[in-house]
Amino acid sequence: MFINGCSFLTTRPKCGVNTHCGNELSRLMDLPIAENLAGGGRGNKRLMWTTRVWCEKFPDQASECFFVIGSSGGDRFDFPTSDGFKKRKFPTMETTWKTWDPNRDSNTESFFKYLFAKGLDIEQATQIESLLAIHDLQDFFKLRKYPYVMYNTLSDADIKNPDIKLLFDKIDTKRFFKPDTSHLDYTVQNNQHCAPDDPHPSTAGHKDWATQLKKFIDANDLML
Amino acid sequence: MILFSNGCSFLNNRSNEGVDTYTTKILAEAYNIPLCNFALPGRGNDRISFTTKVWLERHKRDAYFAVIGWSSSNRHDYVTDDNHKKGKIPQTALTWRTWKILDNIDFVKSKEGWDIKNTSTMRFLDHVFNLQTYFESRRIPYVMYNALPNELPQKNIGDFKIIANAINKKRFFKPETSQLEFILEKGLVTSRHDPHPSTEGQEQWAKQLKEFIDANNLRTI
Numbered sequence: 001m002f003i004n005g006c007s008f009l010t011t012r013p014k015c016g017v018n019t020h021c022g023n024e025l026s027r028l029m030d031l032p033i034a035e036n037l038a039g040g041g042r043g044n045k046r047l048m049w050t051t052r053v054w055c056e057k058f059p060d061q062a063s064e065c066f067f068v069i070g071s072s073g074g075d076r077f078d079f080p081t082s083d084g085f086k087k088r089k090f091p092t093m094e095t096t097w098k099t100w101d102p103n104r105d106s107n108t109e110s111f112f113k114y115l116f117a118k119g120l121d122i123e124q125a126t127q128i129e130s131l132l133a134i135h136d137l138q139d140f141f142k143l144r145k146y147p148y149v150m151y152n153t154l155s156d157a158d159i160k161n162p163d164i165k166l167l168f169d170k171i172d173t174k175r176f177f178k179p180d181t182s183h184l185d186y187t188v189q190n191n192q193h194c195a196p197d198d199p200h201p202s203t204a205g206h207k208d209w210a211t212q213l214k215k216f217i218d219a220n221d222l223m224l
Numbered sequence: 225m226i227l228f229s230n231g232c233s234f235l236n237n238r239s240n241e242g243v244d245t246y247t248t249k250i251l252a253e254a255y256n257i258p259l260c261n262f263a264l265p266g267r268g269n270d271r272i273s274f275t276t277k278v279w280l281e282r283h284k285r286d287a288y289f290a291v292i293g294w295s296s297s298n299r300h301d302y303v304t305d306d307n308h309k310k311g312k313i314p315q316t317a318l319t320w321r322t323w324k325i326l327d328n329i330d331f332v333k334s335k336e337g338w339d340i341k342n343t344s345t346m347r348f349l350d351h352v353f354n355l356q357t358y359f360e361s362r363r364i365p366y367v368m369y370n371a372l373p374n375e376l377p378q379k380n381i382g383d384f385k386i387i388a389n390a391i392n393k394k395r396f397f398k399p400e401t402s403q404l405e406f407i408l409e410k411g412l413v414t415s416r417h418d419p420h421p422s423t424e425g426q427e428q429w430a431k432q433l434k435e436f437i438d439a440n441n442l443r444t445i
Contacts, residue, residue: 049350049387056386080346081337094383095346098337107334114328118321119304128274128303135277136354143361161303163278163317170281 001031002062004051005070007040007200008153008183015194017203021183022068024210029217034061037090039097043076044133046097052140054092066223067141067148068213070183071134074126074156075101123157124164130156131167138172149175149213149222152182177216183209225443226260226286227252228279230272231293233265233420234371234403241414243423247403248291250430255443257289262313264320268299269351271320277358278316289443290364291433292355293371293403297348298325342384345375349387356392365445367395367437370402397436403429 003009003022011018026033037050047069055062076099085096102112102122112120134150141148159165171179184199186192192205201209217223229235229248237244252259262275272292280288299322308319325332325340332338352368359366376399377384393399403421407413412425421429437443 045350049346052353052390053383053386056390057383079335080339080342082339082342083337085337094381095342096337098335100335105334107331111328111331115302115323118323119306119308119319120321121303121305124303124305124318128270132270132274132354136357139354139357139361143357161317163275166278166282167274 001026001029001033002051002054002065002067003033003036003038003070004047004068005038005153006042006047006072006076007038009036009038009068009070010040012194012198012200015198015200015202017194017200017206019203019206021070021201021206021210021213024207025068025213028210028214029066029223031066034065035092037093038070039086039089041076042097042099043072043078043101044074044130045078046099047072048133048137049078049095050090050093051137053095055140055144055146057092062144062146065146067146069137069148069150070153071130071150073101073154074128074130075122077101077129124161127156127159127161127164127168131164131171134171134176135167138175141175142172147223149177149217151177151213152179152184154184155182174220175222177213226258226288227255227291228276228288229259229261229263229291229293230276231263231371232267232295232299233263235261235263235293236265238414238418238420241418241420241422243414243421243426245423246421246426247293247430247433250427251291251434251437254430254434255289260288263293264309264313266299267320267322268295268301269297269347270301271322273351273355275313275316275318276355278318280362280364282315288364290359290366292366292368294348294351294368294374296372297344297351297374300324341375342381345377345381345384348374349377349384349391352391352396353387356395360392360445363445365443367397367433367442369397369433370399370404372404373402376400394440395442397433 009022078099080095187201192202194200194202301322304319377388407421407425412422414420
């Protein structure tokens with residue numbers, strides 16, 4: 001199994017959560033984890049880039065893998081860094097990444113005020129950021145004939161624009177678990193937080209989501 | 225078959241300089257096929273990728289030959305809610321503007337570690353690889369070239385080389401250069417103060433591109 005996504009596919013020991021949905025799914029499917037490139041706080045650009053690089057770098061392993069992708073939030077804009085940020089965490093990768101988003105710091109808030117004055121539609125921009133990554137990865141997996149499943153770890157706003165809706169409707173939903181919602185939404189709705197002020201899933205929350213994913217994978221024969 | 229093209233100002237008329245043609249218009253005339261051109265001046269590659277996919281998904285019933293003239297990776301496109309230039313491209317529900325790295329260097333520098341050159345390279349490789357994958361998975365014939373210069377992979381980053389090697393060069397005309405560099409080298413610009421192609425600059429580039437398309441049989445896939 002190959003895993004990529006954000007913090008929802010990593011452990012959270014400070015809250016006593018020493019597993020994640022990908023771990024639980026690998027156990028349920030009896031598949032060893034070949035690689036987990038999920039990075040806390042990162043977005044979809046890094047997810048997409050590192051997944052494809054890994055596949056091109058390790059084609060023999062990739063051809064044996066089942067891919068589990070948790071799409072992150074579209075408001076996270078990733079960029080490569082020259083400072084080796086968390087390099088040791090992902091030894092198979094030669095790029096290191098950070099992320100900017102509208103609320104991360106005062107400089108970014110100022111920059112967004114400038115973009116808002118220039119007409120930025122933040123909801124549509126984030127929807128496009130997510131949708132492009134989803135389509136690009138689905139196309140990549142389809143062309144390479146790699147089996148996979150995707151789902152949203154985080155949610156974007158409801159889509160109203162017809163052009164964006166058109167591409168949303170073109171998602172291959174046979175391989176996308178619950179595209180209208182996210183693991184975060186489910187966690188909040190079902191009170192499965194790891195701590196009262198931390199919206200990350202508890203151990204039970206990860207197991208619950210993994211069980212549902214497994215049923216979806218089996219029902220749609222996604223291992224093929 | 226319809227020729228679909230997308231890009232920046234290099235794939236538009238420049239009537240105020242007396243240039244009423246451009247590369248894909250010349251190509252469509254040479255092949256005697258209708259042209260659907262989505263190129264917009266000043267915009268970047270995010271818009272090219274998204275609008276190309278939306279158009280081709282919306283008009284699946286038609287057969288297309290796609291020609292993409294890549295803009296600069298330092299242009300970051302975003303969707304607007306102010307209807308900027310709405311109607312210029314018909315049948316689209318989105319309007320776009322662009323922020324450029326060099327105009328916002330203070331913001332970029334405030335992000336510790338932001339590698340400007342490598343971000344630009346990553347974005348370029350990402351756009352090319354993704355759109356090629358899109359075309360090839362749907363069996364849409366295409367050709368690409370750089371209208372504006374783009375960063376080729378830095379020698380010391382293997383991950384960039386991996387993706388660069390995965391790009392289909394058979395369908396990328398002169399990836400090591402751009403139409404801008406070509407017209408500057410040959411002096412085929414509209415004026416000294418406007419580095420856009422003259423009529424001759426468009427015709428010469430289109431002629432080379434057509435030879436490349438025909439030699440590699442790129443109108444089929």
